[in-house]
Amino acid sequence: MQPDPASRVGDTGGEVAARVRKVIATAGVSQREFARRNVMDPSKLSRSLSGTRRFTVAELARIADTTDVDAAWLLGTRTEAAARPSAVRRDRASAAGAPQGGRPLQIVRETVRLIAERGFHAVRVADIAEACGTSTAAIHYHFPGRDELLEAAVRWCVDEDSARRANHIADADGAADELRRLIELRTPYTRLRRWQWSIWLDLWAEAARSTAVGRLHIEHGRQWRATVADVLRRGVGQGVFRPTTDPDADALRLTALIDGLAAQVLAAAPGSGAGTSPDAMRTALLAYVDATLAVHRPSPED
Template sequence: MKSDEGPTSAPTADAAVRVRAVIANAGVSQREFARRVVMDPSKLSRALSGTRRFTVAELARIADEGRVDADWLLGSRPREKGTAPAVGIEGGRPLQIVRETVRLVAERGFHAVRVADIARACATSSAAIHYHFPGRAELLEAAVRWCMDEDTARRAAHLAEADDAAAELRQLIALQTPRTAQQRRQWAVWLDLWAEAARSTAVGRLHSEYYRQWRETVTDVLRRGVGQGVFRAGIDPDAAALTLTALIDGLATHVLSASGPSSATAADAMHATLTAHVTHTILAP
């Protein structure tokens, strides 16, 4: 995916004031707005506080979501165009681009996906893709963050349904076993991310951040289970979480390498192995 400079106007210093107005008008939390424009919440927070500048691409996505004129956000036009048309797709154009990028990356691998492929899948032009995501790195980051947010939200929803920590751990294992098309697609993106992380510092930071959050989730469940008496009293939650997540990663890689009926068999074997590990090393006797 070749880079494109996109809009060349530099964001003005008072762009943060305008963005705050757009978020307020949207009637959602700052974190939810960041999710909608596929932006790291911490970057949005720093930009709003004045410790970093919004990029032109970020302002383009914010304008798209807020249905305001991008030039008004940039400060090059005196007033907002209140009649800007809505994008006729669920979640807006940036989210559509990211969803299609994730699907294509899962199918082909990131380096085999061209901007033209994404544009064709979105029924738009390559220029429109570059308008929202000028460079390859920004598009990859947005796709990975979207996967992270989806994964985190799915885990939170399932953990909320569990009665105790043992049930929570079973839910986590089920969620991480790639049985469904969606689970396999997400794992395929993670595998591509691992390969890219070995070559890119920026992607490596994303990779580290995701796995920090994931291991903290498992550690918290294990610590809670020890307190509830459903897990062994002598286990070290941090060490046990590291072992379990590493086992999940390795087994999932084997499942993803299988195809056809053997894929379902491999997923069953993965789930059985993880369940046995938990039974023999984590659950209270």
């Protein structure tokens, strides 16, 4: 009989946590990155490793899938030597076309794509299974409930958005350029950016109905505003933004304007000529920055 994926794994002696720590060490990544790869809440992973929380069967299944270790070994029902995959098994797994990043990440990515295309309430577990080329039982094995799958999808979106944001401004030429790049990144010009905004709008609505997702949404919004506030703070120090700038308050106003304009852009069909266009959104945002934040230096003719 298969264990319930949602059930907690007994770990009185800390053996399960020790095995997971060994897997993390072998992976050679930070604990936070390991949590990201396995679509886990970093705080839950930390508590499970410290013994104040027990892993679920589904969490260990995801870890086993993404790190190519045996789930039975993680559970303690098989020795490490017996659990070690042979070269033949690895070759067979490769030949079978295992999804990049493992099955859990494939499930999450397909969930996000379907949410963007259809809306959360129109997406069924059967749809996700079909998109992944697997069974609904396999979906539930990694993510026992719909709420857990939604939380994983939101967490993946948050992590991906944070990484894109950091990469987009990494080589910016000063704070003013950083802010322009952030505005560009948030303007839904491309299909991918519209797709991302569609996800956020749908998940924002879900956030009001789910405590776990709500916390993720609030934390992501806080991090996004903090990024903008830090850019404004650096800009004041560089003399490109006005000394009267209140980084936190101005970041709140600017991010609220970005969110509102993006919602208006998505409400209009691409190419229809109706509603707010991405160009109009970008122009309005840059005009706002110029009028309220930027330092205006006199021209040589003045």
